[in-house]
Amino acid sequence: MFKWIKKGVVFNPTELSQRPDWMNEFSQAPNTLIFDNFVRVFFSTRPKRDNDGQFNTYSTFLDLDKNDLTKIIRVSKKPVLELGERGCFDEFGTYPFSPIKTDDGFLAFYAGWTRCSSVPFDISIGVCKSSDGEKFTKLGNGPILSSSLYEPFTISSPKIRRFNDMFYLFYVSGSQWNVIDSNVEMALKIRMAKSKDGFNWEKVNKNIIDDSLGEIESQASPDVIFKNGIYHMFFDYWSSKEFRKTKYRSIGYAYSKDLVNWCRDDSKAGISVSLEKNTFDNEMVAYPHVFEVNDKIYMLYLGNEVGRYGFGLAELEGKLQ
Amino acid sequence: MRWTKLGQIFTFDESPFTDRFISHAQSPQALVFGDFVRIYFSTRKKEEGNFVSHVQYIDFTKDFKKIIDYSKHEVVSLGGLGCFDEHGIFPFNPINVGDKIYGYTSGWTRRKSVSIDSGIGLVISEDNGEIFKRIGNGPVLTSSLFEPFLVIDGFVKVFNNTFYMFYIFGKKWCEPTDKHDSERVYKIGYATSRDGINWTKANRSIIEDKIDENECQALPTVIKIGSRYHMCFSYRSMIGFRENISNAYRLGYAYSEDLITWTRDDSKIDLTRENNAWDSSMMCYPNIFEMDDEIYLLYNGNEFGKNGFGLAKLDK
Numbered sequence: 001m002f003k004w005i006k007k008g009v010v011f012n013p014t015e016l017s018q019r020p021d022w023m024n025e026f027s028q029a030p031n032t033l034i035f036d037n038f039v040r041v042f043f044s045t046r047p048k049r050d051n052d053g054q055f056n057t058y059s060t061f062l063d064l065d066k067n068d069l070t071k072i073i074r075v076s077k078k079p080v081l082e083l084g085e086r087g088c089f090d091e092f093g094t095y096p097f098s099p100i101k102t103d104d105g106f107l108a109f110y111a112g113w114t115r116c117s118s119v120p121f122d123i124s125i126g127v128c129k130s131s132d133g134e135k136f137t138k139l140g141n142g143p144i145l146s147s148s149l150y151e152p153f154t155i156s157s158p159k160i161r162r163f164n165d166m167f168y169l170f171y172v173s174g175s176q177w178n179v180i181d182s183n184v185e186m187a188l189k190i191r192m193a194k195s196k197d198g199f200n201w202e203k204v205n206k207n208i209i210d211d212s213l214g215e216i217e218s219q220a221s222p223d224v225i226f227k228n229g230i231y232h233m234f235f236d237y238w239s240s241k242e243f244r245k246t247k248y249r250s251i252g253y254a255y256s257k258d259l260v261n262w263c264r265d266d267s268k269a270g271i272s273v274s275l276e277k278n279t280f281d282n283e284m285v286a287y288p289h290v291f292e293v294n295d296k297i298y299m300l301y302l303g304n305e306v307g308r309y310g311f312g313l314a315e316l317e318g319k320l321q
Numbered sequence: 322m323r324w325t326k327l328g329q330i331f332t333f334d335e336s337p338f339t340d341r342f343i344s345h346a347q348s349p350q351a352l353v354f355g356d357f358v359r360i361y362f363s364t365r366k367k368e369e370g371n372f373v374s375h376v377q378y379i380d381f382t383k384d385f386k387k388i389i390d391y392s393k394h395e396v397v398s399l400g401g402l403g404c405f406d407e408h409g410i411f412p413f414n415p416i417n418v419g420d421k422i423y424g425y426t427s428g429w430t431r432r433k434s435v436s437i438d439s440g441i442g443l444v445i446s447e448d449n450g451e452i453f454k455r456i457g458n459g460p461v462l463t464s465s466l467f468e469p470f471l472v473i474d475g476f477v478k479v480f481n482n483t484f485y486m487f488y489i490f491g492k493k494w495c496e497p498t499d500k501h502d503s504e505r506v507y508k509i510g511y512a513t514s515r516d517g518i519n520w521t522k523a524n525r526s527i528i529e530d531k532i533d534e535n536e537c538q539a540l541p542t543v544i545k546i547g548s549r550y551h552m553c554f555s556y557r558s559m560i561g562f563r564e565n566i567s568n569a570y571r572l573g574y575a576y577s578e579d580l581i582t583w584t585r586d587d588s589k590i591d592l593t594r595e596n597n598a599w600d601s602s603m604m605c606y607p608n609i610f611e612m613d614d615e616i617y618l619l620y621n622g623n624e625f626g627k628n629g630f631g632l633a634k635l636d637k
Contacts, residue, residue, distance in 0.1 A: 052433075086503060087435040087494035088469050115433035119403040124464070142469030147440065149457035149518070153403050177403040184402065199466075 002253075002270030004299060004314035007070055009280045011062060012310030013045055022047045022058050022079060028307040029096030029221070030300035031159070032291045033106070033133055038063040038073060039293055040133060041300065042080065042108075043311065044095035056083065059097035059110060061134070066293060069313055081110065081128055081136045089114050089124040089143045096221075096287075099133070100160045106130040107198055109158040109169060112143060119177050119184050122147075123156040125169070127198070145169065145193060150205050153177075154186060157220045160198075163231075167195040168259060170222035170233070178216075180241055187240045188218045192259070209235065209254055210264050216241045219252075221287040224259075227297070228321040231256045234269065234288040234299065249286040251301065271299065271314060280309050287311075290320075322551065322574070323636040324592045324618060329599040330385050331629040333364070337391060338377060342366055347374070347626040348412030348540060348606040349619040352422065352450055358383055358612060359450060360619065361396070361424075362630065363411035373399070374411035374429065378450070383612060385632060397426060397444050397453045405430050405440035405460045412540060412606065415450060416477050416517075422446040423517055424453045425475040425486070428460065435494050435503055439473040440464070441486070443518060462488065462512060467524050470494075471507055474540045476608075477517065480550075484514040485580060487541035487552070492526075495535075501560045509538045509554060511580075527583050528554065528575050535559035538573070544609045544616065550577045553590060553618065555605035566594075570605035572620070592618070592633055599623060600631060 014025050023045045033040045040063050046055045058079035065071040080097070084090035090112025099108040112126045124143035128136040147153050154174035161168045172188040179185075189207040211217045218240040224233045233256070238249040253269035254262040274282045281303035289300045297316035303309060333339070333346045342364040349362045358381050363374040376397045380390040397413065400406035406428020414425040426442040440460030444453035464470050471491030478485055489507045497503045508526040530536040541554040552575045558568035574590035575583040594601055600622030608619040616635035622628075 084469075085493075086496065087432070087438070087471075087491065087505070089464060091434055114438075116403065117431035117433060118407060122403070127466070140466035140469070142464045142466045144466050146463050146465065147405060147459045148463070149443070149459045149461055152400075152405070152457070152459035174403075176401070179402075186403075 001268050002320070003317040004271040005317055006271075006274070006281075007313040007315060009303070009310045010064070010070055010300070010313045011041075011043070011072060012280070014309055016075075020077070022056075023060065024048050026057075026306075026308050027310050028057075028302060029287050030289050030302075030311045031096065031098045032289065032300070033099050033101060034291065034293060035066075035133075038066050039069060039291075040064075042097045042099055043307075044097060054092070054115065057093035057095035057113065058083070059094050069293065069298060076134065080108075080130075080134065081138070084112055085141060088112070088141050089122075089146065090126055091115075092121070094126070096157055098158045098160045100162060102198070106133045106136075107160065108136055109144070109160045111156040111158055121154075123154045125155050125158045125171060139199075144199065145171065145201055145203075148203065151191065151203065154188065156188065157222065159222050159224065161224050163226060163259065165196075167198045168224070169193045169195070169201060170224055172220055172222070178240070185240045185243070186218070187216050188220060190219045190222045190235060204260070208260070208262050209233070209252075212252070212264065212266060213237065213239050218243070221289070223289050225290045225292070225297075225320070227292070228319060230321065231259055232290070232320055233262065234290050236286045236288060247283050247305070249284045249306070251285050251288050271301070280304060281312055322589055322591060324590075324633040325636055326592070326595075327385065327632040327634055329622065329629055329631040330381070331360070331362075331379065333627070333629045336379075336629075338364055342375070342377070345374070345625070345627050346629045347621055348608070349621070349630040350412065350414055350608045351610040351612070351617070351619060352415040352417070353610065353612045354380075354449070356383065357381060357389055358385075359415075360630075361413050361415055362626075363409075363413060371408065371431070374409035375399070376410050376413040376424075376426075392451070394452070396451070397424060398455075400428055400430075400442075401458060404428070404458050405438070405463065406442055408437070412474060414476050416479075418517055420447075422450045422453070423477070425461075425477050427473040427475060435470075435505070438464075438470050441472055441475040441488060456518075461518060462486065462520050462522075464490075465522060465524075468510065468522065471505060473507075476540070476542050478543055480545060480580060484517045484520075485543070486512045486514070486520060487543055488512070489539055489541070495559065504559050505537070506535050506559055507537050507539065509541045523581075527581075528552070528573070529585050531556065531573065531585065531587060532558055537562075539570070540606045542607050542609045544611065546616070548578065550580055551609070552576070552583060553607040553609055555607060555620075557605075566602045569603045570625070572604050572607055599628070
């Protein structure tokens with residue numbers, strides 16, 4: 001089992017004395033870009049509920065001191081990306097947001113949210129680019145990865161990676177909306193697509209991580225890192241049937257040698273809810289992101305209520321192998 | 322192209338479908354059998370306060386003088402909860418592929434900030450087109466980077482061993498004003514495929530605008546005659562198209578030698594709206610097909626086909 005040393009909350013927007021309307025609460029789905037002198041953490045945040053009682057979600061970033069990742073040196077004053085135009089897939093939210101460095105700047109893949117009539121939302125994945133890693137521009141008004149014959153809706157939770165000159169997009173898709181206790185709920189499964197150029201994608205069209213809770217299991221945040229000759233994936237999972245009651249999400253783990261065939265072994269994940277009361281992560285640990293800085297492996301993750309009160313940091317003791 | 326109008330050949334109000342549906346026989350599309358021609362169309366029910374389109378068909382004798390049979394069952398089921406085709410299928414495009422019949426569905430789903438979105442699905446029949454079944458719950462063609470919404474109206478034909486799909490995609494939803502709701506603008510595009518399932522979009526609008534940049538172009542239909550490809554479609558203005566005849570749907574025409582470059586010339590279609598007729602204020606949703614060496618064009622008339630469809634025949 002991996003041993004993670006928790007370092008506590010890194011950022012909680014509700015503790016900011018002055019904060020913009022669009023950053024009222026939540027800091028969800030942390031993903032990093034490593035710069036020479038700092039670590040940029042992209043995350044997603046929300047204003048108060050709108051007139052329809054619904055949330056919009058914006059993505060933005062903050063910078064951490066590379067030598068002390070619990071120290072924030074800058075918080076962006078703007079979202080990195082605008083919401084989509086009327087009728088577009090990303091009209092009501094751009095979340096999560098997964099950036100990657102490319103040969104001539106940065107690309108980011110993000111999930112765009114629209115609102116539906118019979119179900120609460122639909123989601124597709126969009127793409128945007130940036131020269132400075134601060135302001136991103138969409139490459140088009142539509143999604144780069146959306147529903148298809150065997151993935152009918154909610155294409156979400158993108159994590160973009162590049163290995164061996166190929167782009168890999170890990171994401172989740174829904175298979176069926178279920179009415180549970182008069183709420184519509186969906187089981188999301190981790191999927192993958194490949195691309196040579198980042199624009200033309202080929203879906204693998206299968207669930208790449210076995211279920212541990214059966215068909216009703218939902219999976220998200222398929223976060224992959226290559227270390228010590230092996231691909232490691234940390235993700236989170238929960239029971240789509242019980243989630244509203246239990247509020248419980250766990251972090252799982254799988255490894256692979258070829259990125260296609262994954263062996264799930266949650267017993268190795270090594271991180272779970274805190275046992276102390278009144279901590280930010282005593283009910284939930286979710287949405288892991290694992291990265292390397294100064295030869296150390298870290299994880300950013302969400303606490304209770306899927307990051308309503310911030311994300312935390314943990315440091316790996318020992319090797320990722 | 323000189324056409325002779327044969328008049329309205331199907332009147333919804335006088336049909337046996339009034340038992341199960343309330344109105345409309347939209348986007349008639351033909352599939353020719355040995356001794357009859359089957360015409361699929363979309364007709365409406367009202368479900369929980371909303372109109373929902375369902376696919377039905379009627380079988381005509383080949384002289385169109387007699388209806389010999391019609392669907393009394395569900396031809397294609399609607400999509401499940403949250404699917405792209407949950408709230409209706411309209412239009413429906415049938416094509417023979419080997420010993421099966423493929424049906425390209427235009428699925429509708431209702432949205433919050435705009436009225437609808439759509440996608441193009443595939444259903445397959447192995448019983449001569451009576452019942453079609455899905456091979457997956459999602460669309461085969463949907464929104465993408467440069468076609469952000471409203472991918473619909475697929476019309477598929479095989480030319481030179483390649484499947485071609487002509488369809489339309491949304492360009493924008495305009496903001497609502499005091500005078501009108503949020504209205505949409507859409508253009509004709511195309512995609513190609515080796516198997517009819519996996520498609521590659523050309524990612525461009527192929528028919529130039531005639532009215533203005535907000536011209537809405539709908540339901541392309543294509544036929545090859547000799548060495549030339551002919552396309553018919555309907556087009557209208559973005560606003561005022563329901564009440565103002567000069568903004569309403571009429572038929573447009575374009576031709577191509579290579580399926581890539583199209584020259585628009587509406588004057589060549591020679592099919593116009595006539596006073597005091599079933600198609601006096603509107604002509605839309607054309608479908609061109611060949612039967613026994615004759616070329617026909619099915620289309621809808623007034624009120625988007627609320628009360629049926631008619632036929633024209635190409636002069637030799």
